[in-house]
Amino acid sequence: MSAMFETGDGVLKRMIEVPYQAEEILQELLAKYPGLLAGDSAEKESEWLLIQREIGIAETEDSGARWSLDHLFVDRDAIPTLVEVKRSSDSRIRREVVGQMLDYAANGSAVWSQESIRTSFESGAERDGRDAESELEYFLGEEEPEDFWNRVGANLRLGKLRLVFVADEIPRELRRIIEFLNEQMELTEVIGLEVKQFAVEGESATTLMSSVIGRTEAARQVKGGSSPRPQVNWSIEDFFGEVSRKMESEAITRRVMRLHDLLVQAGASFEMGKGSTAPTVNYYLAKGTDFPVRLNGYTYGIGFGLSTVMDYRSDHEMRRLLNLAREVPGAVKDLENIGDGDWNTWPTLNYANLLAEDGSEEIFARKMIEASMPAKT
Secondary structure, three states: OOOEEEEEOOEEEEEEEEOOOOHHHHHHHHHHOHHHHHOOOOOOHHHEEEEEEEEEEEOOOOOOEEEEEEEEEEEOOOOEEEEEEOOOOOHHHOOHHHHHHHHHHHHHHHHOOHHHHHHHHHHHHHHHOOOHHHHHHHHHOOOOHHHHHHHHHHHHHHOOOEEEEEEOOOOHHHHHHHHHHHHHOOOOEEEEEEEEEEEEOOOOOOEEEEEEEOOOHHHHHHHOOOOOOOOOOOOHHHHHHHHHHHHOOHHHHHHHHHHHHHHHHOOOEEEEOOOOOOOOEEEEEOOOOOOOEEEEEOOOEEEEOHHHHOOOOOHHHHHHHHHHHHOOHHHHHHHOOOOOOOOOOOOEEEHHHHOOOOOHHHHHHHHHHHHOOOOOO
């Protein structure tokens, strides 16, 4: 057992571990200092973006929240990181918390989307008095927000998550379960995190120490180790090929290709995303005008970028854009929950809905082209 000391005024003072008076204190520390999640690794505090505390998780997309996760973070590799906090004095930390976390992971990965996580980040920041836009800009550096959220969505669909059990002390039974799960699960990382606080005897806690449990050599081999996230120079052919693999429908793939041609022929600029997980393509119609339209081609659907054009289109024009999209039969299902004035959103129009019928790509392209022009009088 190691000892910890503080030096000051020429006096060596022994520090002692101080128990947390409440679970809430440890939760607040993690939210304020996400760098604690790095434990004893060399990772930096800015490697985690807090999405929201006490985030709700539903059983289905149409139901209300059944569970509440202590914290949801996303790291710089766009991996959703689920954090559940318990004090060692809580008897549930031995076995019950494992089933609880697996419920969160299974249902969260099924019902969350990149749009819902992005919305949760914005609403969580507003609730906590944080500036979401500047916080995200600082976190991402030079990366485009659309590329980052695209990667978050891709990781969700793959089940590429990180599950973190946090306590002042991880009991032996939980350690064994964490190590076993982490060595067996290829895409999802499962770790424990001990966060201890220390103080000079008789004084308030001044020192925190965190250490990670579960990153064994066997787990590293299963997960293939870690490497820097590369940027990939995707081509439009890569994109079409991945759509074909994802959709398993030649008809839908043909409609996606035709939609691309129609948008480009109408003057849309496009560029390939740089994310390492999957190819994406970003379209912009009427950029620099009062009628811009922003679309993101994913391998499973079209991102309808309302939030990216809301600063350029008037409320009337935003309403016209949404209404024109709703005139496409296959888009209605994915747009039905957007209310008047709810422009700060980025819904996805799933290909399975949007392009289910022959000619649907023609209708959608025609409506988006119309939205990029002044309204007919």
